[in-house]
Amino acid sequence: MLAANIEVNITAKESGFIKEAIDWLFDDNTKVGDCKYFADDTNSVVYLLYKTANPTADTTQVYSVRHILVTPESDEDSDSSDESSEESSKTKEYTQEQWDAAEKKANEILDEYKNGEQTEYEFAKLAEKDSADTESTSKGSSGIYGGLCAGVKKGQMVEEFENWSTDSSRKYGDTGIVKSQYGYHIMYFIENTEKYLYDCKSDIQKQKEDEFVSSVKIKKHKNAMSKTKVAQPTASTKSSSSAQQAQQ
Incomplete structure (x- = not known):
């Protein structure tokens, strides 16, 4: 034993x-x-x-932000567009011209946000469209939408990102651009709070989401497929096949 x-x-x-x-x-x-x-x-x-x-309650300070990552682009990036964002940019060296182009693009995206409705949702939509950090969007495998980094503890992000996010003067809806080794981060501040309060809020939100999903009723359409037909080859396909047979 x-x-x-x-x-x-x-x-x-x-x-x-x-x-x-x-x-x-x-x-x-x-x-x-x-x-x-x-x-x-x-x-x-x-x-x-x-x-x-x-x-005891966990009073560790955590912060939540959204961000849009704009990385410098080189000729190599054009040839390997499927490569992951942050890890790939960290190991590459870019020219000043490429960094300047990335900064210009980041400012253009932020201007697009400022010229719109300026809501968190609108920022999230821009992150989905423009962010190179796909893991913080629906393009990644994390299930996160809109560049969200939520409940982040100190030390989890690069220094420049963290310094902006933990600034005591920050208030909901603040935006800005910070540069790190990965590129330019267009930032959107959500909150800075204690861990136990963040957990409580997340639990309530998850409960509400589950209740909503459970309340949704699925309507079945029994005859929805009754008028469908099997697809047939088009005339051009038949002609092409006939021509190939004639050549043989």
């Missing part, structure tokens, strides 16, 4: 752990010093839990 004594921090949304154990730890009736065991029949493990402290 194997045994281990481990002290860990557990969150209320902890995954991969026994739900009953988490519920017990966060129950108001469970006091510091209380002890209880929980059996994990699936993995043939028994956990003996000893509560050492009461739950």
